[in-house]
Amino acid sequence: MRILHTSDWHIGRSFHGHATLDALRGVLDALVAQVRECEVDVVLVAGDVFDSATPAAGAYTLLSDALRGLADAGATVIVTSGNHDSAARLGFQSGLLRDGVHVVTDPATVGTPITVADEHGPVHVYGIPYLEPVLLRSAWPGVRSQTDVLAHAMDLVRADAGRRGGRSIAVAHCFAAGVEPTPHLERDIQQGGLDIVPLTTFDGVDYMALGHIHGRQQLSHRVRYAGAPLHYSFDEGHKPRGSWLIDLGAEGLGEVEWLPLPVPRTLTTLRATLDELVSADRFADHVGDWIRAEYTDPLPQRDPMRRLLARFPHCAEVRHAPEAAPRDDRRTYVQRVRAARNDAELVDAFLSHVREGEGASAREAELIGELIDERSRVEANA
Template identity: 45%
Template sequence: MRLLHTSDWHVGRTFHGADLLADQDAVLAHLAELVERLAVDVVLVSGDVYDRAVPSAEAVRVATAALRRLREAGAQLVITSGNHDSAARLGAFAEFAEAGGLHLRTTVDALDRPVLLDDEHGPVALYGIPYLEPDPARLALGVPEARGHTGVLTEAMRRIRQDLAGRAAGTRSVVLAHAFVTGGAGSESERTIAVGGVEQVPGSVFDGVDYVALGHLHGPQTLAEHLRYSGSPVAYSFSETARKAVWLVDLDANGFAGAERAELPVPRALATVRDRLESLLEDPAHESLRECYLSVTLTDPVRPLDAMRRVRSRFPHAVHLDWQPDGGGDRPLRYADAVRGRTDLEIAETFLADCRGDEPGRRERELLVAALETAGRANSDRKDTTR
């Protein structure tokens, strides 16, 4: 049996305000091409199908189209809910969907009820553990003494091993889980699932099964041969520079037979650049960045006015802008003593200088004086009305 392991689609997510639905749709369509071309039997989606508990109609449309294409390509689908999903919404109509080859595992009481599929070597039991929020999960699992993610996942896996032990000899096993397993490397785009400062669980919790398809971390990575993260199919932060991928996992008569990485297309590359604004707009060396999602750090000694609009005149997909003047790190911050012995006007002027990297001009001082006088009159009027 051949499995395609993916996760963390986060359909509906934006990238620094840029709409990613078209990018997500294109990459998810490629998964269906892989299924058909490489004879994949089962697609595993280990949580975070959507980016929000209540996804937009457009996000639902993209996700539904992706699932339809995967099913039409010939694969069965096994999906669990992640910490971004609404388990109840994602799992709606699960019993009806199962008849069409879409197997949703979003509830605690179903985590030890496997999807049973057969190949030439016999049965394969696929268990889906939805994201388990520790406090409600320990009560739902009947283990009030369990602590944190490790406690509830330990109980979940105990139930799975117990079910597996009662099945026919030679039954191979796969577990989908959405968790932060020790040894995994996070990125800037994952939402923390820490409870009491602890979010990681040891990989040994998942011992006793042939393959564990992990979700939550957005970079593809191998913690053990049978314990892997597929990562997200699209980059959601500038820290995600590694090429996105899925795992193609083969099971033979003895269980896990190997995994092969299949890289995914990049709808739009990510890039970062650091330069002064005029150089950024005029230097031919930057032309290769025109079609990238771009993070810009401006190094001008004075903060340029209307900087993002001007940057986008050349780089229409610039999505992030920062200002770090050359040598600015050596300039001491003055906020600690900003108000000590200073007038309101001096404080306001200091604030402007620190924000812009340059002293306010004559016209700006005139506007500050007028604003402070207006504020003073307003305060005086309020005091009069309270007498």
């Protein structure tokens, strides 16, 4: 049996204020083509299908089209809810879908598989929706954290799989021990303490398909994150986009292959002075990229975004990131102020302090001298 593991579509998410629906549609169309070409039997979508609990109408349309395309390509599709999804809204969608598409959102169904079969017999797929501990304490006494609820869910999975026999797969959405999250991107499930789920929690199944981390990660041969199919942050721009293609043989897990997906627009961070960014030939190849510009001028410049957009029409972020000048003078700011012999040296000490070592330029020193002289003349005539 061939299984495709994907996750974290985040339909409806914006990128620095820009809509991503059209870009994501193209990527998911490529995913459907891969399912058809590779003759995939089952597609697993491990949570965060939507980016919001209240998705716009266009997000529903894109999801319906993508799931229909996957089913038409010959795959059974199993979708679980994530921490961004509204389980109720995603569950309502399931009632409108065709046969062969399963949306798992109800914690009460944990431990009840969706069973598919091949020439070697049944494969039991256990969808585990995102589990909120505070909402499950009455149904599952004693659970207080993500570790607790995932451990209880996997106990239910293992118990049912043991009774049924055959091969088994589970799908969940969480932080697992050993992951490397993208800073400021994966929200709402804390990393640290009890919210990191140990890998041993996922023992007992042939493959564990995880969602929530936006970059692909292999925690063991049988425990993996597929990551998001689209880049949603410059911090993840270097991470490949794609999904895992899993071969499940008669004896269980076989080969696992990475299938890359197209990147609609490359994410690039450029660093130089503002004048260099808007004119230097070495940046010409990046005119069509999403751009995060870090300009290194000592002082903030006027209208940097307007100037950058004239060259890079997809510039999404501008940062003032001046180069730190080396400090040969190791005196403290107070020591430099006390050592100043005149007002000009006092101003230079201040500039050196706020600019992290860079004092007044020659032109600035000239202007400072003129201003000090003018003030002296005014005070003398007062």
